[in-house]
Amino acid sequence: MARRTNTSCLGLAVKGYLLLSVWTVVGSVLALPVTVVxxxxxxxxxxxxxxxxxHAVVYGAPVAVALGVAALTRWSRPSPWWTYLAHAAVVLVASRAAVAWAETRFDSPDWSSRALAQGGAAGLTAFLSHLAVRWWDNGGFNHGRRRPAPGEIWHAFVPFRDSDAGKERYCVVMRTRLRHVEVLKITSQDKDHRSDHIRIPNDGWDLRSGKAHWVEIGLPPLIVPYTDFTDPWPKGRCPKPTWRQLRARRPEAATARLTPAAMVRAVRGPRRG
Incomplete structure (x- = not known):
């Protein structure tokens, strides 16, 4: 037992050292425009x-590193391209503010000490932004329930189009909003004879039935509040060929607004009963 504990401690120490080294290098590069000048x-x-x-090295390297941090943070959660740019911009702005703070707090006559403090502040800021985004993607204030992402298949209480009632079913997430998600519903009823549905392979996400499924594409996406998702994690990802078809053929019409019942569910919490 003691040997296993020692091995675990050594592994944690090595991981900690590597983590510290990586983020120290990240911070040093982010601080280049200040430290080099x-x-x-x-x-x-x-x-x-x-x-x-x-100029390209001194000012371009921090941009490349910020984009790398954004890609590292969201590698397991594909997102629209603009989210990567937004995250990279946050990293650049926050790290520059941290460098300016360190510059005033650690006014040492030795350049290496100043550069170490400034790089450390930038690296810590980038690491905290990485943790914050991962925390938000993995649930945040949503009681540990991970927020859906476009291209994922989830199980949720999906409303009918003509009433506030609905049923629990699989759906494909098309777009995320502040309070709700836009989804296309999935059905196991044979829709091969209809042009407003396309077949979606059951690529391991429906472990119960194993049946073929179809996605409705002839109508705008449906609104589902975050609280109406029945599971804390996705069932899987939409197969790439189907996802490309959904993005290409999805109607451009505006989605319906939140119904009163959906607004109540979004504010009060998960549906009960």
Whole structure:
């Protein structure tokens, strides 16, 4: 038992060291526009950046690293391209603010000490933003229930189009909003004879029936509040060929607004009964 504990502690120590090293390098690169300019200004005589190449390295490397942090954070949760850019922008702005804070707090005459403090502040900020986004994607304030993402198949209470009633069924998430999700419902009834449905392979997400399924594409997506999802995790991902068809053939008409009953469910919490 003691040997297993020691091995576990060693593994945690190695992981911690690697984690610290990675985020230290990330912070050092994010702080380059400040630390490099500071180093050049401290030379005798002072020097400045010259040419496109030098500017590209000093100011382009932090952008590339910020995009890498965004990709690392969301690699297991495919998202629209603009979310990666937004996350990268947050990392750049937050890390620059952290560098400015460290610059005022650690005004050491030694350049290496200043650069270490500034890089550490930038790396810590990037790491905290990474944790915050992962926490939000994995449930956040939603009681640990992970928020659905486009292209995932979930089980939810999906309303009927002509009333506030509905039924629990599989659905494909098309778009996420602040309070609700836009979904296309999935049915196991044979719809091969209808042009407003397309077949979706049962690629391991329906473990109960194993039947073929069809997705409704002839009408706008339906509104489902986050509280109406019956499981805390998705059933699986929509097969790529089907997902491409859904994105290409989905109606462009606006989705219906939240019905009064859906608004009540979104505010009060999960449906009961």
């Amino acid at each position: 500071d180093l050049m200004a401290s030379q005798d005589p002072p020097v400045r950046l010259h040419g496109f190449e030098q």
